[in-house]
Amino acid sequence: MAPPPADTLYYSHNLNPRVAVAVARHLRAPLRFVRADPMGRERAAFRPINPNTRVPILVEPSLTLWETDAIAMRLAERFDEGFWPPARRAEVMLWVSWAAHHFTSAAGVFYFEHIVVPRYFDRAPDLAAVQAADGDFRGFAAILDDTLASRRWLVGDAPTYADFRVAAALPFAEEARIPLEPFPRIRAWHGRLQELDAWRDPFAGLD
Numbered sequence: 689m690a691p692p693p694a695d696t697l698y699y700s701h702n703l704n705p706r707v708a709v710a711v712a713r714h715l716r717a718p719l720r721f722v723r724a725d726p727m728g729r730e731r732a733a734f735r736p737i738n739p740n741t742r743v744p745i746l747v748e749p750s751l752t753l754w755e756t757d758a759i760a761m762r763l764a765e766r767f768d769e770g771f772w773p774p775a776r777r778a779e780v781m782l783w784v785s786w787a788a789h790h791f792t793s794a795a796g797v798f799y800f801e802h803i804v805v806p807r808y809f810d811r812a813p814d815l816a817a818v819q820a821a822d823g824d825f826r827g828f829a830a831i832l833d834d835t836l837a838s839r840r841w842l843v844g845d846a847p848t849y850a851d852f853r854v855a856a857a858l859p860f861a862e863e864a865r866i867p868l869e870p871f872p873r874i875r876a877w878h879g880r881l882q883e884l885d886a887w888r889d890p891f892a893g894l895d
């Protein structure tokens with residue numbers, strides 16, 4: 689009988705942990721998946737493993753990592769280097785950085801105001817913030833859409849972490865009201881990602 693996995697990925701169903709769980713399952717990493725509430729009743733217990741009290745967190749016997757990108761890099765290094773190919777790691781990093789500072793940063797305003805605020809805050813969505821993000825989002829989305837005119841995946845000819853990271857907000861697009869209609873190539877690319885079980889339904893069989 690196989691021994692139980694020694695490593696644990698703490699997650700919730702929110703945007704960043706969703707990416708980490710999708711990566712882990714895409715790479716078939718033999719982890720123990722534990723759904724967590726690090727900013728709620730479990731906050732004190734999480735502080736020692738992530739002082740930010742956020743998920744995802746990957747706990748190995750001699751290494752603890754928070755931050756989705758670091759966890760993805762570690763899982764790729766351990767389970768499938770092709771997912772963050774060593775020969776093209778700068779190109780993957782380009783998209784990781786661009787997502788953090790531009791594309792997902794703009795999309796994240798829609799996600800936050802239309803999904804997080806109604807769920808967790810006692811206030812109405814900040815429509816001025818959404819309107820301000822709208823122009824930014826459309827500008828960055830146009831760049832991504834143009835890029836996808838000549839490629840199926842962002843780096844190389846198979847999905848890599850670049851695709852997962854840039855697409856982080858897109859599974860929430862409908863509920864978050866992210867304006868994707870003018871960007872057919874983004875919608876087609878995300879459709880290709882949705883063909884991957886791990887991306888479409890990362891929490892299948894999990895809590």
Ligand SMILES: N[C@@H](CCC(=O)N[C@@H](CS)C(=O)NCC(=O)O)C(=O)O
Nearest residue numbers: 700702703704726727742743755756
């Ligand atoms: N920069 C961090 C952000 C982590 C973060 O903000 N996590 C949020 C979800 S997106 C969180 O833990 N919120 C509390 C929860 O999901 O219960 C990363 O990339 O992993």
